[in-house]
Amino acid sequence: MNPLTEKQIRASFINTTRRETTQALLPDLTGARWDQLDYLGWRDRKAPLLAYVVLELDAVPTGILLRAGAANQTMVRRKALCAWCRDLANVEAAMYVARRGGSAGRAGNTIGTLVCEDFSCSRNVRRPPTSSEAGTDADLVRQLIVQERIAGLRERATRFVQEVAATL
Structure with a gap:
């Protein structure tokens, strides 16, 4: 992902x-490892049910506002598969809902998905494959597995943002 400024991020929301847009609390960008990110995702520290994702659609930064489902305090927490990175081992996935863009969004239409609660998908797809995933194959096979994971994450996250934007 190409490095983004605060101004670019704010202008990207669809x-x-x-x-x-003006009230969005942006993350600290100083330590961002842009070369290791497939998208920039964060939760709002002041409004924890709000989250944001920015990725590149056709080389243009495109951001969406997401709302997390309010967790029921008595509900048993279970691991769920992230729809974007498809990782189950390290994180819990949460239901996030995005208002669609344009008139459909103004009419209240939304779309939802399960995504890593802490938006750690980029890190998850880059972890070394386990022996059950890659066997005892050479490093080249392990690198190919990681590259396939990265491509899959980018494709699935992009498709979701495209669905949000579909009515624009």
Whole structure:
């Protein structure tokens, strides 16, 4: 992912109001390892049910506002498969819902997905394959597995953002 500025991030949102865009609490970008990110995702520290994702669609930064489902305190937490990185081992996935762009979004239409609660998908797809995933094959096979995971993450995250934007 190419490095982004605060101004580029704020200008990228496609399913927010002007007020939501200006009130968005952005992450600290100073330590971002852009070469290791397939998308930039974060939760709002002041409004923990709000989250944001920015990725590149046709080389243009495109951001969406997501809302996390309110966790029921009495509900038993279970691991779920992240729809983007398809990792189950390290994280819990949470249901995030995005208002669609344009008139459909203004009418209340939304789309949802299960995504890593902490948006760690980029890190998850880059972890070394386990022996059950790659066997005892050479490093080249392990590298190919990681490259396939990265391509799959990019494709699935992009498809979701395209679905949000589909009505624009």
